[in-house]
Amino acid sequence: xxxxxxxxSSEADAEDVLQDVWQQLxxxxxxxxxEQVGAWLFTVARRRIIDRSRKPKMASLDALVADADEDTAFxxxxxxxxxxxxxxxEHLRQLFWDQLHAALAELPETQRQVFVWHELEGLSFQEIxxxxxxxxxxxxxxKRYAVLHLRQRLEAVRQEFLLPPR
Numbered sequence: 209x210x211x212x213x214x215x216x217s218s219e220a221d222a223e224d225v226l227q228d229v230w231q232q233l234x235x236x237x238x239x240x241x242x243e244q245v246g247a248w249l250f251t252v253a254r255r256r257i258i259d260r261s262r263k264p265k266m267a268s269l270d271a272l273v274a275d276a277d278e279d280t281a282f283x284x285x286x287x288x289x290x291x292x293x294x295x296x297x298e299h300l301r302q303l304f305w306d307q308l309h310a311a312l313a314e315l316p317e318t319q320r321q322v323f324v325w326h327e328l329e330g331l332s333f334q335e336i337x338x339x340x341x342x343x344x345x346x347x348x349x350x351k352r353y354a355v356l357h358l359r360q361r362l363e364a365v366r367q368e369f370l371l372p373p374r
Contacts, residue, residue: 215257225256311361322347323354
């Protein structure tokens with residue numbers, strides 16, 4: 209884990225790489241023994257780290273407000289996970305979810321499904337590929353188009369969250 213942690217940007221990425229390495233180890237051991245397990249583990253870890261750095265970064269739900277500058281940035285995750293239930297926060301939460309569901313309904317089914325599975329249900333692209341039999345690049349492309357549409361469609365909601373009430 210220390211080897212991986214020193215070469216990736218976050219603890220979550222390190223855990224993902226480590227999980228990938230252990231999964232590949234389990235799969236490889238089923239096929240037969242590995243002569244030098246330590247060297248094999250470091251080689252696979254290094255390759256996974258390189259693969260992650262080459263993989264295009266996908267926009268997430270938080271990226272819907274990525275264009276906001278530092279002074280007006282809004283923490284969607286923090287807002288939706290807060291425990292306060294004031295009339296204003298409940299109204300804004302409901303407005304956001306209504307608008308998100310309406311915008312999702314406008315998407316082609318394949319784009320909508322990839323977005324929902326990845327962003328709302330937390331499935332990895334590999335899990336989605338296994339479910340659908342689709343190519344990973346196809347899934348990445350569909351998610352990208354969905355995010356671009358949602359970003360445009362939810363601009364008015366973003367402005368309501370970011371601009372102070374008058």
